[in-house]
Amino acid sequence: MADKITKDSLDSFVADLRATHGENLASVMIYGSAAAGDEMAQQFGLNVLVALHRITTEDLRLAQAPTREWQRLRQSLPVYFTLAELKDAADVFPIEFHQMERTRKVLYGTDPFETVQVSDINLRHQTEYELRGKLIQLRRSYIPASSSAAKLSALMSESLATFASLFRPVLILSGAEPPVAKQDAVRSTVRLLGLDGDPFEKIMNLRTADSASSLAEDEANELFASYLLQLERVIEAVDRMHEAGA
Numbered sequence: 040m041a042d043k044i045t046k047d048s049l050d051s052f053v054a055d056l057r058a059t060h061g062e063n064l065a066s067v068m069i070y071g072s073a074a075a076g077d078e079m080a081q082q083f084g085l086n087v088l089v090a091l092h093r094i095t096t097e098d099l100r101l102a103q104a105p106t107r108e109w110q111r112l113r114q115s116l117p118v119y120f121t122l123a124e125l126k127d128a129a130d131v132f133p134i135e136f137h138q139m140e141r142t143r144k145v146l147y148g149t150d151p152f153e154t155v156q157v158s159d160i161n162l163r164h165q166t167e168y169e170l171r172g173k174l175i176q177l178r179r180s181y182i183p184a185s186s187s188a189a190k191l192s193a194l195m196s197e198s199l200a201t202f203a204s205l206f207r208p209v210l211i212l213s214g215a216e217p218p219v220a221k222q223d224a225v226r227s228t229v230r231l232l233g234l235d236g237d238p239f240e241k242i243m244n245l246r247t248a249d250s251a252s253s254l255a256e257d258e259a260n261e262l263f264a265s266y267l268l269q270l271e272r273v274i275e276a277v278d279r280m281h282e283a284g285a
Contacts, residue, residue: 044085048112053146055105056089063098065122066090066148070139072204072221087117088139090151094121125151130158134165134208142219159211166208167277173201174270181263191259195242195266199225202270209273212280232276238265 053067071086087109091098099119106116120128129136136157143152177198184190203221206228210217213231218224222243229236241262245254254262 044112044114049085049146052087052105052109055108056102057147059101059105060089060091060098063091063093064089064148065092066145066151067117068139068143068145068150070143072142072219084114086115088151089117089119090122090125090148091119092122094119120151122151125155129155130160132165133158133160133162134169134205137162137208137211138204141217162208163212163277163280166205166212167274167281169205170202170270170274170277173198173205174267174274177267177270181267185260185263186256188254188256188259191256191263192245192254195259195263196245199239199242199266202273206273209277212277228273232273234269234272235265238262238269242266 049069056067057064066089068088068090069085070088089102102117102119110116136155140152140155140157143150177194180194180198181191184194200221203225206224207217209228210224210231215227215231218227225239225243226236228234229239
């Protein structure tokens, strides 16, 4: 898990980016649930977008210095775009751009999303693609984790944070306003699709040490089986949206 980022460390990172990129730096922003104060999401770090007027290999090479300390704090590398690319790519990254548009905080420069038109054209396709890909990976990860309650607890907790982000576009496709907090996005999806919410609630409680350590191996495997079944139901619902022409 990532370290909790203080305002001073974030300000220092932005200052380093400004010193590195100079006038080429158009904007620095954080986005996603963590940027909106979601504690569940903050455990996995901040998403940072750096917008430049132009990007060359030299610009990226120079970025090594300011990002080194950021990675030392166990934060992911920022995403680099040019301002022009942000406008052109809105139709191929609908999930990411919806997330950026709805939960963003500009730390430096202009707000690039004031002029970006977020497109829903490919939203259903990307949502199903991402859900199915994450489900396949989850099944693979279960194989080595299945003999350990601790490993299964960690796998379920970490994977639900990822799936919760993908539940937001499911809500958007259904005409609902997605909540900012991941826990609320999960609960809204459960209500919308008529899922069994019990596995999700139990997994969200696994973030506490007492809850995770209290699970026996057979209980962890039973919880995983229930969790997997509900995820499959979400994917089936998104697939039916394609049949309905969504």
